[in-house]
Amino acid sequence: MRKKRIFGRTAIFIISAVFAILFLLPTVLTISNSFMTQGEINANYGVIFNADSPSSYTSEKATLKFIPDKVSLQQYITVLFKSPDYLLKFWNSVILVVPIVILQVGTAAIAAYGFTRWRGKLISGLFFFYVILMLMPYQVTLVPNYLVSQWLGILDTRWSIILPGMFAPFSVFLLTKFMRRIPASLIEAAKLDGAGEWQIFTKICLPQCRSALYSIAILVFIDYWNMVEQPIILLPDAAKQPLSVYLSTINAGEVGIAFAVATIYLIPTLLLFLHGEEYLVEGIAHQGSVKG
C-alpha cells in the first residue's frame, strides 16, 4: 500500500516536472539567447530564419542552445539605444494598455456594484446576458467593433482599441461574484452610519475587493499587452501599433534583437505579477471557490 502511494507520488512528480520544463523552456531559451551575439544566434538558428531558402525550415534542424559562448549585451544595446522604433512601440503599448486597465477595472467595479446592490428580474436577466457575452470569443466582436469605430470616426486612432477595451463582461462577472460575498449587513451598517451610495462603494466595497481588483488588473494587462489582432485590424497605422505587433514584424535577420525585445517585453508583466502575486492568487482562488 505504502509502496503504491510512493510510486503514485513519484509518477505525478515526474509528469509535473516534465510539463513544468516544457512550459518554461521557451522562456528560458528566450532570456538566455538574448545574451548571445548576433553571430552566435545566426549560427544556431540561421537556418530557420533564412529568408532566401524557406524550404530549409523543414529540412534542417536548429541547435537549441541555452548557455551563450560569450555573454553579450549587444542585442540590448541595439534595442535600447540604437533602435528608436522599439522604444516608440513600447510607449505605444503603454499608452494603449494602461488606460484600458484603469478604465476597465473602474467600469467593471461600478457595474459589479450595481449587480450586487440591486436585484430583480431585470438585473438577473442582464447578468445572464453578461455571462452569455463572456462565453463569446472576442474575435467575434472584432468586425462589429471595426464597423462601430468606423461609424464613430475613431478608426485608426487609439480610441478604437481603448473604448471597446473599457467594457468587459468577464471582469464584471468576476467582480460581481466577489462583491456578492460581502455580507449585506456591512452595507446596511454603512448606510446607518451615514454613508451614501458612493461612500459605500468606495469606502466599504472597493477596499474589500482589493485582491479581485488586482487580479483583474493583471489579467487585463496581460491580455492587452499581448494583443495582436485588435491593433492590426483597428489600428492600421504602423506608427501607432504596440510592441506586441512589432515583435512579429522583426526582420528575420535580427533574430537576436527579437530575443532581447521579447525579454524586455516580459519585464512589465513580470514586475506586475511579482508585485501583486499575493493579491492575484487570493483573488483567483476566491473567484475559483465562488465558481466552484
Added chain:
Amino acid sequence: MAKVIFENIYKVYDKEVVAVKDFNLEIADKEFVVLVGPSGCGKSTTLRMVAGLEEITQGRLYIGDTLVNDVPPKDRDISMVFQNYALYPHMSVYDNIAFPLKMRKLPKKIIDEKVRQAAEILDITELLKRKPKALSGGQRQRVAIGRAIVREPQVFLMDEPLSNLDAKLRNQMRTELIKLRRRINTTFIYVTHDQTEAMTLGDRIVIMDKGVVQQVGSPRQVFDEPENLFVAGFIGTPQMNFIDAELTVEGENIHLYAGGQEIEISPNRREMLLKNGVSGGRVILGVRPEDIFPAERGLAARADVSEMLGSTYNLHAFVGETEIVSQTDGVKIAPGQDLFLMPHGDRIHLFDPDTGESLLFKRHHCSASPSAEEREMARAEELISILEQEQANGE
C-alpha cells in the same frame, strides 16, 4: 433620546407573505424593549423597519415626533448592532468606531475624543489599532457596540447581538449590556430569540409569533400572566405543562377536573374566572414545572426520568399520554413509579382550547399602542408640563 411609536404597521413581501401584521406599540423614551419570538416571527423585520432597512408596507412609524416612514436610515438618528457584528474588515478598530463620525464630517479632534471615550467605556482602548480579524467574538461585539454608541443616537437597535457568542461569553456580555444601558441611558429596541436575554434585559417584552404581537408586558407580567397558549409555552424553561381539563361553573361554584381528579383552584383564581364570565367546558390547564409537585393526591402520573440540575430535579412523568415536567427539590422517584402530582392552586393557568386565549388574563390594552387621541392627549400633557415648568422657572 426619543420614544418610538408603531401605528398599525404591516410588512408584506411580494404582495402575499405577511411578515408583520398590525403591529402597534409605543416605546417610551429611554425604555428598553425586547422583541422576542421564534425564527420567522417578524421581530427582526420590525427592527429593520425602525432602522429604515425595510420599507413599511402600511402603517406609520414615529421616532420622537417625526414620521419616519420615508426617512432614509442615515437621517433617522439611530444606530444598530448586528448579529454578525458587521465590522468593516479592512479598517482598524479605531477606524471602525470613527466611521460614523467621519461620515458626519466631524472635526478630527472631536472624532478622536469620542472614539477614545467609547473605547474606554467598553474597555477596548488597547485594541484600537487591531483589525477585526485579530479580535475574539466578545471583543468584536464590543467594537460593534462602540461604533453604535459613539454617535449618541436617539434610538439604539440591537439585532440578536449575543447570538454568535458561546454560552459563557453570552452571559458575561448580557451583564455588560445591563451596565452599558445604565451608562448611556437611551431608548433601546433589542431583538432576540433567547427568552433569558429578554427577561433579564427588557423593561418590557414584546412576544411575537407569525408576524403578530402576542403579548406586551414587563418580564414578570409575561411570565406570571400569559395571555395565550403561545406566550405561556414560549416563556419559561422548562416550558409550561399543558393538560386537557374540564371546567364546571354553577353560579359561583367553579370546579376543575383533570385526569379524573379535581384540581384545586385558589379563591383568587376563582374570582378572576368569575370576573371574566367564564362558562364551563373543555379547557387547557397550564402549569409551570415549578408549580406542580408530587403529593398525596392530584393528577395520577407515572414517573419517566429524572434530571439532576444541581439544586433541583426535573422529574418527567406521564399523565395519560401527556408528558409533564415537575421541578422538585430532590424527592427520589424511581422510573416507572406511580405518583400523584398536584398543581399549586394559585399558580394554575387556564386556556380556551379553541382560541388559545387565557381565561384568566385578558389582553392588556395599556400595552397596545395608544390611539391617536390618546397620543395627542399625552403630548398635550407633556406640553403643559413643559409650559408649567418654564413658568415656574420664570417666576
